[in-house]
Amino acid sequence: MPGVTAAETERDEPSAAAPPGESRWRRYVPWGLGILLLLAMLGLQSQLYVGQERTVSAIFMFVALAQGWNLIGGFTGYACFGQVVFFGLGGYTTAVAMTHWGMNFWPMLLISGVVAALFGALIGLPLLRLKGHYFAIATLGVAEGMREVVTNLTDLTGGGSGITIPTVGEEATTTYLGNDGFYLLFLGLAAFSVLVGGLVSRNKFGFALRAINQDEEAAGSMGINTTRAKVAAFSLSGFVTGLVGATYAFQQAVIFPERLFDVDITVLMVVMVVIGGSGTVLGPLLGAVVLQFLSEYLRQNFTSAHTFILGAIIIVAVVLLPQGAVNYVREARRTGNYSLLANVRRYRL
Amino acid sequence: MSAALLETRGLGRRFGGLQAVSDVSFSVPAGQVLGVIGPNGAGKSTFINLVTGHIKPTTGKVLIDGKDMTGARPWAIAHAGVARTFQIVKPFRGMTVRENVAVGVLYGPSDQNRMSTALTRADEVLEEVGIAHLGARPPGELSVADARRLEFAKALSLNPKLLLLDEVMAGLRHSEIEPSLELIRSLKERGLAVIVVEHVMKAILAVSDQVLVFHQGEVLTSGDSRTVLSDPRVIEAYLGQRYAKRREGGGDA
Numbered sequence: 001m002p003g004v005t006a007a008e009t010e011r012d013e014p015s016a017a018a019p020p021g022e023s024r025w026r027r028y029v030p031w032g033l034g035i036l037l038l039l040a041m042l043g044l045q046s047q048l049y050v051g052q053e054r055t056v057s058a059i060f061m062f063v064a065l066a067q068g069w070n071l072i073g074g075f076t077g078y079a080c081f082g083q084v085v086f087f088g089l090g091g092y093t094t095a096v097a098m099t100h101w102g103m104n105f106w107p108m109l110l111i112s113g114v115v116a117a118l119f120g121a122l123i124g125l126p127l128l129r130l131k132g133h134y135f136a137i138a139t140l141g142v143a144e145g146m147r148e149v150v151t152n153l154t155d156l157t158g159g160g161s162g163i164t165i166p167t168v169g170e171e172a173t174t175t176y177l178g179n180d181g182f183y184l185l186f187l188g189l190a191a192f193s194v195l196v197g198g199l200v201s202r203n204k205f206g207f208a209l210r211a212i213n214q215d216e217e218a219a220g221s222m223g224i225n226t227t228r229a230k231v232a233a234f235s236l237s238g239f240v241t242g243l244v245g246a247t248y249a250f251q252q253a254v255i256f257p258e259r260l261f262d263v264d265i266t267v268l269m270v271v272m273v274v275i276g277g278s279g280t281v282l283g284p285l286l287g288a289v290v291l292q293f294l295s296e297y298l299r300q301n302f303t304s305a306h307t308f309i310l311g312a313i314i315i316v317a318v319v320l321l322p323q324g325a326v327n328y329v330r331e332a333r334r335t336g337n338y339s340l341l342a343n344v345r346r347y348r349l
Numbered sequence: 350m351s352a353a354l355l356e357t358r359g360l361g362r363r364f365g366g367l368q369a370v371s372d373v374s375f376s377v378p379a380g381q382v383l384g385v386i387g388p389n390g391a392g393k394s395t396f397i398n399l400v401t402g403h404i405k406p407t408t409g410k411v412l413i414d415g416k417d418m419t420g421a422r423p424w425a426i427a428h429a430g431v432a433r434t435f436q437i438v439k440p441f442r443g444m445t446v447r448e449n450v451a452v453g454v455l456y457g458p459s460d461q462n463r464m465s466t467a468l469t470r471a472d473e474v475l476e477e478v479g480i481a482h483l484g485a486r487p488p489g490e491l492s493v494a495d496a497r498r499l500e501f502a503k504a505l506s507l508n509p510k511l512l513l514l515d516e517v518m519a520g521l522r523h524s525e526i527e528p529s530l531e532l533i534r535s536l537k538e539r540g541l542a543v544i545v546v547e548h549v550m551k552a553i554l555a556v557s558d559q560v561l562v563f564h565q566g567e568v569l570t571s572g573d574s575r576t577v578l579s580d581p582r583v584i585e586a587y588l589g590q591r592y593a594k595r596r597e598g599g600g601d602a
Binding site for chain 2: 208211
């Protein structure tokens with residue numbers, strides 16, 4: 001897989017004593033590949049049937065969601081099991097504002113991201129003091145609680161019977177984007193999220209997050225304001241997820257709390273990141289593409305047993321590659337040991 | 350006492366019913382090495398954690414460079430010019446050795462924003478502690494001695510005015526201790542204040558200007574190293590009453 005190879009050499013480059021001339025152009029290889037991939041996806045659109053276009057749009061959506069989760073769960077190491085709260089909050093912010101206050105979708109897209117980011121900072125301040133399981137459970141609780149709040153704000157959200165964003169006629173504030181429009185918008189969000197992940201993985205901020213992930217106490221004594229860095233990461237993660245939620249709400253037009261705060265969406269994000277390789281940029285991208293593609297394929301070919309087969313595949317993947325595919329390849333390349341059995345043994349707790 | 354880089358006044362910490370550290374008052378001026386000794390559980394590590402903000406004191410004050418930093422968070426202490434090592438080494442395992450050190454250049458008082466500059470500076474620090482050749486390795490592959498040197502390098506990457514070394518020489522061989530002592534001496538020459546917590550008595554004697562002896566959470570005695578180490582109370586605390594008595598008896602005969 002050329003993508004893996006290129007990104008791998010690139011990442012190790014600053015530490016390995018590579019000749020400066022060679023390393024200079026290697027730095028740009030992942031960016032170049034990213035742009036090529038983006039162009040390829042733009043070209044692909046004209047080749048797809050309507051159904052396929054929707055499927056690929058969903059893949060883009062999950063790429064963006066997985067990258068968003070990776071910022072807090074992967075880089076920072078705080079496994080958030082309530083990430084869907086940002087998705088739902090973003091979606092409902094847009095839906096309510098478009099339906100009740102006649103707002104245009106485009107400013108609302110950005111505002112929804114900001115609302116999710118602010119909410120991330122707000123709950124991050126108390127919750128990011130918790131670690132491991134405690135953080136996971138607390139965030140799960142926040143998401144479940146928020147679903148109840150949204151369900152009970154009947155005047156604004158329509159409660160359990162849902163809310164309908166007007167997409168046609170005089171009440172429509174924004175021209176509905178249609179399959180083609182949403183394909184492009186989700187592609188844009190996926191590209192944006194990969195860009196955010198790529199920048200974070202290389203810059204100073206990313207160093208702080210990795211340090212916090214690997215040893216928070218040591219990170220503090222190295223001068224990192226761990227509280228600020230964690231809250232910033234959570235907030236940024238919320239921003240990305242909120243944007244996706246807003247777009248999803250507009251695409252669906254009719255939204256329900258059960259769907260927008262569905263815990264399954266969080267689980268999918270987590271599984272995609274973990275299988276692909278958490279704390280990397282390529283991992284969530286690969287994880288989302290492979291898992292969505294596989295899920296769709298199984299749905300079409302093994303209608304009755306598809307979730308069962310998918311579950312079995314996930315279990316096997318996690319047992320064999322607990323650190324995720326990308327991290328496995330990186331380690332194997334460094335040590336020259338590609339044995340899966342040795343890998344399982346190394347990560348057995 | 351305005352020259353003191355670090356001063357504590359009546360510093361204490363209680364954990365429930367246990368008074369881990371009580372009433373520690375002392376000061377370290379620039380260019381001095383303070384040795385801290387004491388048996389296991391005497392409160393040495395708690396004392397370091399109190400100074401560096403990892404544990405908040407229940408009583409007393411911590412003054413750094415004359416400024417009250419009592420109860421400040423670890424990163425604020427680091428920015429005030431205090432760096433520490435951990436008794437149990439705490440490398441960032443997913444980073445290379447030089448990236449580990451670069452973290453301190455990026456986030457310490459120098460607040461460097463350019464990655465390449467930070468990595469170059471990290472290489473200089475690694476050179477100083479003698480593990481420049483290991484820069485590209487992951488910390489998990491280092492020997493015990495080199496892992497302790499990395500811990501040292503990470504503290505130095507903050508360019509500190511005061512350095513707290515929590516057993517950086519524990520588990521090292523004789524030949525490995527000498528370079529560390531040499532490094533501490535050169536830091537002292539440069540005007541740093543260094544606090545060395547150590548079990549290796551020879552190391553303490555070789556570098557310390559002053560020694561502080563902890564026993565059961567309190568400062569048993571302090572003063573210049575030879576006087577302190579010949580104090581019968583210190584011998585008793587360390588080696589037990591029987592040994593102290595026998596030593597006295599032996600002296601009489």
